Amino acid sequence: MRARFDPSFTDYLLRVGDGTDQTEDDSLIHLPSSILVSNGSQNASLHDLIDVVYPHIHYRSENPALPLNRAILTTKNHFVDEVNDILIDKFPGTAVEYLSFDRALNPNNQVQYEDFLNSLSPSGLPPYKLILKPGVPVILLRNLDPTEGLCNGTRLICKSLSKYVIHAQIAVGDFAGKDVFIHRIPLQPPTDEQYPIPYTRTQFSIRLCFAMTINKAQGQTLDYVGIYLKEPVFSHGQLYVALSRARTASQVKVLIKPPFFDKPRTDQTKNIVFREVLETSRIAAK
Incomplete structure (x- = not known):
């Protein structure tokens, strides 16, 4: 289904999942500017992400299940609680x-x-x-x-x-x-x-x-996904899981909070992929 709606996003997700879209630092990945939330002050940028994912949160919707079709995903429970x-x-x-x-x-x-x-x-x-x-x-x-x-x-x-x-x-x-x-x-x-x-x-x-951990969202497909990376992902495949909860790139926004590294960038984050795990999975699937 995703391949039909947004084939270029599908190709990008495959590279993220395989760990083949890394930057010069083998642990970092560059995210497309189209899916990034601009990073101003700490509070303003998080509220920007919230406003994109839940634009009408102040008003009660006629469809009570509407908030369940959207979520902000993050790495740890205390970031979930913050959102x-x-x-x-x-x-x-x-x-x-x-x-x-x-x-x-x-x-x-x-x-x-x-x-x-x-x-x-x-x-x-x-x-x-x-x-x-x-x-x-x-x-x-x-x-x-x-x-x-x-x-x-x-x-x-x-x-x-x-x-x-x-x-x-x-x-x-x-x-x-x-x-x-x-x-x-x-x-x-x-x-x-x-x-x-x-x-x-x-x-x-x-x-x-409204927000949940990336691990908790595994297996779900959402209409709109915000990804709040106050800290980078910490386990195999987490970034892929977060990005792939949406069907198209237009349904994803990512906020990266520096500083993570010596030279913080708000368009780069960690992508942890253990290639031996992928190889084992491929062998088992044959």
């Missing part, structure tokens, strides 16, 4: 704030480290402070009931917000349009992430998804 915090302020409606209960597994640590636990934002966990408004898009962080469409990565629209339950509607996939009710549940950080104080977080297992 989502700006967008929830812009979104119309009355905000509802949900604070989690973070409990140290060792009761002796509870009082001393409670503020520290509140400050943590592990991957796969909702934030300590979850701010929502009716109509905002959210993404599910756990498999709650796969037989009813409530799987990790399911995107929903919040319909109504009460103290103990969130009424939402599944927005995409086979269960699109289905009304669901989400409750707080106790959650623990992923086992591959080490924290000095083991703990559980009791919270609604959702995050806002």
